[in-house]
Amino acid sequence: MIQNYKVDQSATFESxxxxxxxxxxxxxxSFRQETTKDGLPKWEAQLVARFRQFGRATNEIIKVGLAAEQQPGAELAPATPVHLIDFEIGVMDKKDRDGNVTGAQVWYRCSEVRSTAATGRARGGQASSEAAAS
Structure with a gap:
């Protein structure tokens, strides 16, 4: 079974x-880049996610998949605070060779990585609705 959930970043992460x-x-x-069914290149962004767990600050590196013509985040320096557009988590059953459920597999994806300092300009993927409205 596969389930996707939209993530409220401000309620989930401190940064x-x-x-x-x-x-x-x-x-x-390792030499061929994956693409979507439409031929759009797939990318994997690595981020540090900071959140509170049992009252203590916790930091984890998460990998977030996205598809874009150009490299998402090419203009971002490491440690830049970002917001992920259309951020969601996916969960599906992890099965052994016999088809028995042995756990869960979790993945993250988004449509765009944008600096929180960006002013109407999209970073990474397609133009944002803010930029289109300007």
């Missing part, structure tokens, strides 16, 4: 800091 973004490579072929 999200950009680390890097690299092409997502095809399984078994």
């Amino acid at each position: 999200l800091l950009f680390l890097s973004c690299e092409p997502k490579t095809a399984f078994g072929d």
Whole structure:
């Protein structure tokens, strides 16, 4: 079973800091970048997510998948505070070779990585609705 959930970033994280973004490579072929069904290149951004757990600050590196023509975050320096557009988490059953559920597999994805300091200019993916309204 696969389930996707939209993430309210301001209620979930104290901060999200950009680390890097690299092409997502095809399984078994580290030289070929994966693409969507429409041929759009896939990327994997690494971020530091800071949140509170049991009253204590916790930091974890998360990998977030996205698709874009150009490298998302190319203009972002490491440790730049960011906001992820259309950020969601996906969860699906993890199964063994016999098809028995052994746990859960979790992934993150978004449509765009944008600096929180950006003023109407989209970073990474397509133009934002803010930029289109200007």
